[in-house]
Amino acid sequence: METIIELIGEFLGVVVDLAIDLVFPRRCPICDGPLRPGKLVHPECEKKMVPITKNYCLKCGRPIKDGEAEYCVDCAGKERHFDEGRVAFEYADLSRTMYRFKYSHKPEYGEYLGMKTAEALKKELRLWDADAIIPIPIHKNRKKIRGYNQAEILAKSIGKHAHIPVVTSLVKRVVDTPKLKDLNPAERQNCLKNSFKLTVDDVKLKKIILVDDIYTTGSTIDTVAGELKEHGVRSVYFVTITAGNG
Numbered sequence: 027m028e029t030i031i032e033l034i035g036e037f038l039g040v041v042v043d044l045a046i047d048l049v050f051p052r053r054c055p056i057c058d059g060p061l062r063p064g065k066l067v068h069p070e071c072e073k074k075m076v077p078i079t080k081n082y083c084l085k086c087g088r089p090i091k092d093g094e095a096e097y098c099v100d101c102a103g104k105e106r107h108f109d110e111g112r113v114a115f116e117y118a119d120l121s122r123t124m125y126r127f128k129y130s131h132k133p134e135y136g137e138y139l140g141m142k143t144a145e146a147l148k149k150e151l152r153l154w155d156a157d158a159i160i161p162i163p164i165h166k167n168r169k170k171i172r173g174y175n176q177a178e179i180l181a182k183s184i185g186k187h188a189h190i191p192v193v194t195s196l197v198k199r200v201v202d203t204p205k206l207k208d209l210n211p212a213e214r215q216n217c218l219k220n221s222f223k224l225t226v227d228d229v230k231l232k233k234i235i236l237v238d239d240i241y242t243t244g245s246t247i248d249t250v251a252g253e254l255k256e257h258g259v260r261s262v263y264f265v266t267i268t269a270g271n272g
């Protein structure tokens with residue numbers, strides 16, 4: 027009897043999901059148009075996800091124009107705390123997607139974008155052999171306003187598809203938006219550093235992959251990487267969906 031009730035319950039769950047899909051269709055992450063039930067993207071839109079497979083900086087993964095150079099202008103001659111990072115997709119057709127994912131209440135995009143990122147960077151994710159994935163945190167006030175942390179949704183999808191545990195309790199953002207505008211580079215760095223705190227002194231994880239939605243200057247990722255290394259982490263890698271023009 028119980029199994030019949032369970033089966034009916036499960037069946038009703040599926041019916042309810044389908045009904046919700048019909049009334050509030052899931053939106054395509056690329057064009058924001060409605061999707062057929064059960065679909066994550068339009069087949070024609072999927073073609074706009076162009077993976078970065080060559081001409082990228084060997085340190086941060088950002089595309090570089092000069093096909094001969096190994097490092098981008100930011101990474102050449104600069105010490106980085108992170109070991110290596112990769113950017114999964116070209117920015118051109120994703121700029122609006124990234125904006126909506128962050129600012130227009132589209133947490134649902136994360137499942138697809140994370141799956142595609144895990145797929146595109148399968149080789150690196152396996153090679154790095156990390157103990158955990160950690161999303162770049164946002165301040166709790168911001169999360170309350172936005173309703174979610176897009177990096178966290180993304181990290182969970184990547185973790186699910188790459189079979190790597192996701193840890194969200196270790197790194198906290200304790201300052202909402204540091205006022206960086208009027209500061210010199212050293213003051214900026216210090217200000218950013220004070221924005222993040224670890225919840226334990228001695229981190230047991232040895233290899234970590236940080237996840238963020240978009241790479242701009244890399245200073246946030248590098249700050250968190252430095253903090254982790256100061257507390258016992260040996261290697262810090264990162265992945266982002268794309269890299270903005272910043």
Ligand SMILES: [Zn+2]
Nearest residue numbers: 054057068071
């Ligand atoms: Zn579409």
Ligand SMILES: [Zn+2]
Nearest residue numbers: 083086098101
């Ligand atoms: Zn670089």
